Amino acid sequence: MIVLEQKKFQEIEKMTTGYNRLLVLGCETCAAMSFAGGQRQVAELASAIRVARKTTGEQGEVLEEAIARQCEPEFVDLIKDEVSGCDAVLSLACGAGVQMLAERFQDKVVLPGCNTTFLGVTEELGVWSERCAGCGNCILDKTAGLCPIARCSKQLLNGPCGGSMNGKCEISKDVDCVWQLIIDRLTRLNRLEMLEEIFPVKDWSPAGHGGPRKMVREDLKS
Amino acid sequence: MKSGSNLERILESGQFAVTAEAGPPKGSSPKVVQRKGELLKLCCDALNVTDNQTAIVRMSSLSGCVLLKEMGVEPVLQMVVRDRNRLALQGDILGAAALGIRNVLCLSGDHQKFGNHPTAKGVYDIDSIQFIQMVKTMRDEHKFLNGEEISGDVPFFIGAAANPFADPFEFRVIRLAKKVSAGADFIQTQGIFDMPKFIEWMKMVRDRGLDEKTHILAGLIPIKSVGMARYMRNNVSGLSVPKEIVDRMADAKEPKEEGVKICLETIEQLKEVDGIHGIHIMAVAWEDIVSRIIEEAGLMPRPVV
C-alpha cells in the first residue's frame, strides 16, 4: 500500500484559508488504510476546519466526500458536480490522487491534505514501514525477499556497511539493518553463498532517473 | 607496479607500512593541511585525506591531496560514494590521476544524517565494492563503467576499508573477500581496541588466504581523554571499545599518556599478528601525537624504496 500521513492542521488551515466553499475529499483505499484520508478522517478534519473557521470568523461551507480511489478517472468523474460547486478541493489522497483531480478538474484549485510517505506495509495497528522504492527492476530474488534499495539507508547492493551493529542501522537504533536481515534469512535458507558474488551496478533509469515513468499495455487499451 | 606509489612500493617490498590521517579544514586556508603534512611527513609513508568525513563539509579531499603533493608528501585520496554518482567519481578519478595522485581509498561514507547537512540527499548511485571494481577496470582495462575507452593511464593503488567490529561478524570476512576480488590492493581497518575480536577476524582472513592477496593495514585511534573513550564506546556505530579501555582512561592520572600507552601496546600486539602489513593512525584533532607514537613503536626511520 501507499502509506500517507495527514499534514499538520496548521498547515492545512493556512492553505485552505480564503476558499469559502471547500470540499474535503477522501480516498477509501490506501489513504483509508493509513488512517489519514478515509471517510472517518474526512469527517474529523472537516469538523476541525469548521470549528477553526468559527473562531477566525471565516465564512463558507466545508463539504465532505470520499470516493473509492482518486487515482482512477472513473471514480473521480463521479463527483464532478460536487466539485464544480466549490472553490477548492482538499484531497486526502496520495500525490497521485491529488494530481488526478487537478487533471480532471482543470479550473479548480486542488490542495494536498496529506503527505505521501512510502510504499509499505502495516506492521501492526498504527505502525507502518517502508518496503519498496518502486525501482522498476525488482531484485528481491537475489536478496532473500528483503529490499536493500528501500530499506538500506545507503541503498547498498553489497552490504552491510561498517556501521551495522546489533542488527541495527548506523543511522538509528530504531532502524533495522536490512543487510543483517538478509544475511539472517539466507543463513536460515542455507543460501548465504549467494552473497559472495559481487552484485553489479544498478541501472537506475527505470527507478525514475530516466525521467518520469509511464507504462502502456496495448492489450488492455480500448 | 600498478601505480608506483610510495605506499605500494613499501608494501610490495614486504616492509611494514605506516599511514595516518590528515583531515582537511572547514575552511579555505591551505595552512591546515600543510601543517599536518609537515608534522607527519617524516613518520608516515602516505597520508589519507578524508572526504567530508562524518558527513561534515570540509575542503575537498582532492584539493587536500594536491596541497600535500606540492610539499612532497604522498597522499591517499579518500572518496565516498555518498556524495558523488558514477559520473562524478570517474571524473574525479581521472582528475586525480592527472594531478599525480596514486593512491585512492574507496568508501561508502558515513550517512549524511550524522553530519552538518542532515537534510541532504545522499547519492549512493554505486556502492563501495562496485566503486573499487570500477577503478580497477579504469586502471587495468582503460575502460569506463559503460565500457568506453579511456585515453591515458589511470595508475592507482586501490584501497578499501574493513571493519572487523561491525555486525554480522561472520559475514565481515566475506565482505573483505568481495572487496579483494573487486580489486582492493590494500585495506585500512577500523580503529582497533578489541584485540581478541581482531585476532579472531584475522584468523578468518588468513584461512581464506586474503592476507596474501591484499595488504592489511591495522587501524589505530589514539585516545586523548576518557570522554573520547566513552563517546566512542557509546555513540560511534561500528566501533568496539571494551570497558577496560574506558576504565583505564578514567583511572589514569595523565589520560593523554595513558592513551599513548594503549596505542603503543596495541601496536606491539599487532606486530605479533600474522598477515598485518602496516598500521594506519587516525588521530583526529591530535595529529601532534602521531610522530611520537611511531617513534616509540620503533617504526622510525621510514624506509626509502
Ligand code: SF4
Ligand atoms: S527491488 Fe525495487 S521493486 Fe523490488 S522491492 Fe526493492 S525497490 Fe521495490
Ligand code: SF4
Ligand atoms: S547499517 Fe545496514 S541498513 Fe544501515 S546503511 Fe549500513 S548496511 Fe545499510
